[in-house]
Amino acid sequence: xxxxAQPEDQVNVAEGNPLTVKCTYSVSGNPYLxxxxxxxxxxxxxxxxxxxGDNLVKGSYGFEAEFNKSQTSFHLKKPSALVxxxxxxxxxxxxxxxxxxxxFGRGTSLIVHP
Amino acid sequence: NAGVTQTPxxxxxxxxxxMTLQCAQDMNHEYMSWYRQDPGMGLRLIHYSVGxxxxxxxxxxxxxxxxxxxxxxxxxxxxxxxxxQTSVYFCxxxxxxxxxxxxxxxxxxxRLTVL
Numbered sequence: 654x655x656x657x658a659q660p661e662d663q664v665n666v667a668e669g670n671p672l673t674v675k676c677t678y679s680v681s682g683n684p685y686l687x688x689x690x691x692x693x694x695x696x697x698x699x700x701x702x703x704x705x706g707d708n709l710v711k712g713s714y715g716f717e718a719e720f721n722k723s724q725t726s727f728h729l730k731k732p733s734a735l736v737x738x739x740x741x742x743x744x745x746x747x748x749x750x751x752x753x754x755x756x757f758g759r760g761t762s763l764i765v766h767p
Numbered sequence: 768n769a770g771v772t773q774t775p776x777x778x779x780x781x782x783x784x785x786m787t788l789q790c791a792q793d794m795n796h797e798y799m800s801w802y803r804q805d806p807g808m809g810l811r812l813i814h815y816s817v818g819x820x821x822x823x824x825x826x827x828x829x830x831x832x833x834x835x836x837x838x839x840x841x842x843x844x845x846x847x848x849x850x851x852q853t854s855v856y857f858c859x860x861x862x863x864x865x866x867x868x869x870x871x872x873x874x875x876x877x878r879l880t881v882l
Contacts, residue, residue, distance in 0.1 A: 685868055687870055687871075689870075689871075689873075694876075695875060695876070696771075696857055696873035696874050696875045696876050697810075697857070697859075697871070697873040698873070699870040699871065699872070702868070702870055704868045743809070743810070745871075753798055753815065753817055753863065754800075754812065754815065754825070755871065757809050757810040758809060759807065759808070759809035760809055
């Protein structure tokens with residue numbers, strides 16, 4: 654079985670400060686890891702993914718995430734938050750062994766204050 | 768390239784009525800799926816399909832039917848709507864070719880209210 658935990662329902666950060674949205678996972682074998690963002694009344698949009706290789710993955714809108722195998726984590730980061738980054742963020746995991754179905758975390762609401 | 772298109776965007780039903788949520792994608796994706804999103808529950812998988820003629824159940828399939836007669840379309844049918852099916856529904860698709868590493872592409876959602 655595979656699972657994802659996003660331990661924070663909400664993250665608050667001031668504009669210009671660095672932000673981190675946490676994600677830990679459990680999966681049999683090697684993981685494929687994804688981050689998605691959902692703006693109000695919109696569908697989810699893909700931000701970035703880790704498949705293999707470099708543990709630091711760069712994605713859209715200046716976001717990056719670091720894969721840590723020993724801690725089974727894939728935290729989303731951005732050096733300087735913007736008010737427009739305020740949204741709901743979902744982490745997802747899928748096993749690399751041919752699995753079709755990803756498991757999503759419950760989401761973390763990021764609020765960036767001016 | 769429209770991506771994943773869902774219709775309708777909004778729908779209000781009475782208990783016991785039936786309806787179909789439409790989903791179409793123009794990216795030739797083999798994998799298509801339906802999720803429902805409820806506050807505090809994240810995304811829950813209802814049904815999925817890995818190709819035309821192939822469907823399977825997800826985490827919360829009861830009360831929903833699907834079919835996949837073409838690669839492009841994956842409609843979700845509510846047979847007899849119940850208030851518990853009030854939710855926002857998302858269709859998502861992805862390519863499964865190559866190393867099967869593709870990300871999901873989501874539609875904009877269909878907001879359903881059952882009275």
